[in-house]
Amino acid sequence: MxxxxxQILVLSGIMISxxxxxxxxxxxxxxxxxxxxxxxxxxQRLVLNSQxxxxxxxEEHTVSQFDxxxxxxxxxxxxxxxxxxxxxxxYFIVKHNDPASQKFTISGIPQGKYxxxxxxxxVDSMRNTMDVSERTxxxxxxxxxxxxxxxxxxxxIFLKMEGTSPAAPLNQTTGQRGFRFHIGGxxxxxxxxxxxxxxxxxxxxxPFTVKENKTPHAHIFVDASKVMNGKTNVSIAxxxxxMFNPFSVNVADNYTAMFKLDHFH
Amino acid sequence: xxxxFIIALSFLLFSCLTEDSEEFKFTLPSHFPQPEYDFxxxxxxxxxFELGRxxxxxxxxxxxxxxxxxxxxxQSSAFTHHGHDVSHGIDDLLGDRNTPAVMNVAWSPTxxxxxxxxxLDLFAISPIENPVEMDDKLSNVLxxxxxxxxxxxLFKKAFGSSEITTDHFLKALSQFQLRLISANSRYDQFxxxxxxxxxxxxKNGLKLFEKNCATCHAGVLFTDFSFRNNGxxxxxxxxxxxxxxxxxxxxxxxxxxxRNVAITAPFMHDGRFYSLEAVLNHYIDQITPSxxxxxxxxxxxxxxxxxxxxxxxxxxTLTDKEFITNRQFSEQ
Numbered sequence: 001m002x003x004x005x006x007q008i009l010v011l012s013g014i015m016i017s018x019x020x021x022x023x024x025x026x027x028x029x030x031x032x033x034x035x036x037x038x039x040x041x042x043x044q045r046l047v048l049n050s051q052x053x054x055x056x057x058x059e060e061h062t063v064s065q066f067d068x069x070x071x072x073x074x075x076x077x078x079x080x081x082x083x084x085x086x087x088x089x090x091y092f093i094v095k096h097n098d099p100a101s102q103k104f105t106i107s108g109i110p111q112g113k114y115x116x117x118x119x120x121x122x123v124d125s126m127r128n129t130m131d132v133s134e135r136t137x138x139x140x141x142x143x144x145x146x147x148x149x150x151x152x153x154x155x156x157i158f159l160k161m162e163g164t165s166p167a168a169p170l171n172q173t174t175g176q177r178g179f180r181f182h183i184g185g186x187x188x189x190x191x192x193x194x195x196x197x198x199x200x201x202x203x204x205x206x207p208f209t210v211k212e213n214k215t216p217h218a219h220i221f222v223d224a225s226k227v228m229n230g231k232t233n234v235s236i237a238x239x240x241x242x243m244f245n246p247f248s249v250n251v252a253d254n255y256t257a258m259f260k261l262d263h264f265h
Numbered sequence: 266x267x268x269x270f271i272i273a274l275s276f277l278l279f280s281c282l283t284e285d286s287e288e289f290k291f292t293l294p295s296h297f298p299q300p301e302y303d304f305x306x307x308x309x310x311x312x313x314f315e316l317g318r319x320x321x322x323x324x325x326x327x328x329x330x331x332x333x334x335x336x337x338x339x340q341s342s343a344f345t346h347h348g349h350d351v352s353h354g355i356d357d358l359l360g361d362r363n364t365p366a367v368m369n370v371a372w373s374p375t376x377x378x379x380x381x382x383x384x385l386d387l388f389a390i391s392p393i394e395n396p397v398e399m400d401d402k403l404s405n406v407l408x409x410x411x412x413x414x415x416x417x418x419l420f421k422k423a424f425g426s427s428e429i430t431t432d433h434f435l436k437a438l439s440q441f442q443l444r445l446i447s448a449n450s451r452y453d454q455f456x457x458x459x460x461x462x463x464x465x466x467x468k469n470g471l472k473l474f475e476k477n478c479a480t481c482h483a484g485v486l487f488t489d490f491s492f493r494n495n496g497x498x499x500x501x502x503x504x505x506x507x508x509x510x511x512x513x514x515x516x517x518x519x520x521x522x523x524r525n526v527a528i529t530a531p532f533m534h535d536g537r538f539y540s541l542e543a544v545l546n547h548y549i550d551q552i553t554p555s556x557x558x559x560x561x562x563x564x565x566x567x568x569x570x571x572x573x574x575x576x577x578x579x580x581x582t583l584t585d586k587e588f589i590t591n592r593q594f595s596e597q
Contacts, residue, residue: 129383129384131306131384131386132384132386132387132431132432132435132436133306133432133436135431135432140430140431141387141390141403141431142390142403142404142406142407142430142431142434142435143404143407143431146402146403146404147402149390151382151387151390151391151393151394151395151403152377152381152382152391152395153381153382153507153508154381154382154383154384154387188508188509189383190374190375190383191505191508191509191511191514192509192511193508193509193510193511194510244507244510245510246510
């Protein structure tokens with residue numbers, strides 16, 4: 001009997017200390033999370049223009065541009081609670097030629113232990129159809145989103161990869177052999193069409209703690225080679241210009257696999 | 266003496282101003298349906314309209330300053346590029362479609378022949394950035410306006426801030442275009458009660474039109490805004506399917522309004538028909554069966570020579586002289 005009482009005492013002691021632990025992370029106190037997107041190609045930092053790469057089809061190519069939208073970020077706690085980053089602060093364009101764009105901080109996050117980071121590659125259909133006054137920051141079609149928007153078929157370009165390859169046909173005007181992947185398509189406003197909005201879920205090996213005075217830094221590796229390699233190995237020779245067309249769905253499917261939550265620091 | 270002069274002058278100014286705002290009064294035509302455009306998000310003001318007009322006629326919107334909106338949308342032709350099958354842009358490059366009329370756009374649920382743009386406020390980016398039209402970048406155009414001696418002040422007058430944003434730029438252009446309303450043709454006067462304004466042949470034409478054409482060219486706007494394959498020979502332009510990527514939309518183009526049709530030749534999305542006779546002849550005996558041909562056109566439209574003449578007489582009553590001569594809409 002005494003033993004049982006002792007065990008209960010020990011157990012309640014543990015429980016008290018657990019609850020006091022969670023108490024330390026008062027949800028009403030807010031912290032931040034820094035996200036860093038580091039673009040790689042085959043395990044090495046992506047180098048624009050000067051580096052030659054080879055895709056799964058054996059086609060040599062360079063990359064001259066690699067930009068994509070990250071939006072609608074959600075964080076999931078250990079206990080399943082989800083923190084949704086407020087819409088207005090949840091749109092970012094990562095541009096490979098602009099290092100500052102590859103790191104950004106999400107603030108206003110309730111303290112706690114988190115396990116998942118979710119986000120869209122692209123822009124949700126709401127923001128694709130919203131009044132122009134709502135399109136500020138990364139969504140400003142006459143500002144940050146210049147080049148990431150189709151004006152003739154109203155909608156954002158979610159991911160843009162361009163480069164040159166001997167496998168691409170010669171453009172008589174520019175004298176270049178270029179390829180262009182401009183992937184977008186939010187599903188259409190009144191009529192159905194392709195939807196290339198993709199949600200990515202990254203799970204941390206160990207939960208990460210967001211605290212008022214401690215901002216975790218999530219280092220996400222982005223393997224640009226996955227745009228062409230994956231479920232569908234894309235041939236530059238046949239699909240050198242993949243924009244708003246049915247084949248783009250394959251490219252979007254491929255690049256859902258390019259993100260990896262590598263480590264925290 | 267001097268003070269008398271000032272008082273007189275201020276009276277003069279005051280009366281000018283009131284007269285101006287009287288003139289500026291913006292009311293939607295009573296015989297038109299509810300507009301599609303949400304005016305609550307962009308209240309039209311005199312200053313906003315005038316800024317929009319200045320932008321519409323300013324080549325600063327193009328890469329080399331040579332092309333303005335007004336270059337291809339000419340008022341005397343109901344804001345079309347009269348006589349040109351497809352639009353001519355910068356460096357005399359050719360587009361691939363016929364310039365549509367900028368007219369009654371407040372009622373249009375989509376813009377372009379293929380309906381690719383769903384919001385007038387997002388429309389202007391397309392011609393500005395199209396390499397064969399104005400070939401600039403919106404961000405660059407905004408920068409040029411920010412560095413201009415007049416525009417920051419004009420934006421301040423129109424929107425209360427001299428900061429030139431994407432939003433205010435596009436909405437100023439919308440304000441001008443939204444006022445380009447054509448609702449005062451002879452046919453409108455007939456609709457509004459003046460029974461004698463149309464002659465007998467025009468009235469016959471109206472009857473024939475209602476029987477044979479008005480399913481698609483419906484209502485007071487003369488379009489149901491649907492996308493249809495009207496049986497012309499197709500040469501690769503997939504039309505609506507460019508936007509939806511759906512096979513069932515291949516070769517469909519938006520039914521255009523017929524207001525001011527007599528002054529907006531050539532016709533069809535590629536401007537292939539240079540006269541209304543040619544258009545009617547097409548519907549009478551040149552329908553070419555192809556994928557998604559509109560079911561309404563599977564049976565021939567039977568019209569005699571005199572029927573054709575009557576219909577064309579009626580279509581001419583849709584010309585709105587006030588619209589094409591209104592100084593408010595012209596380059597100042």
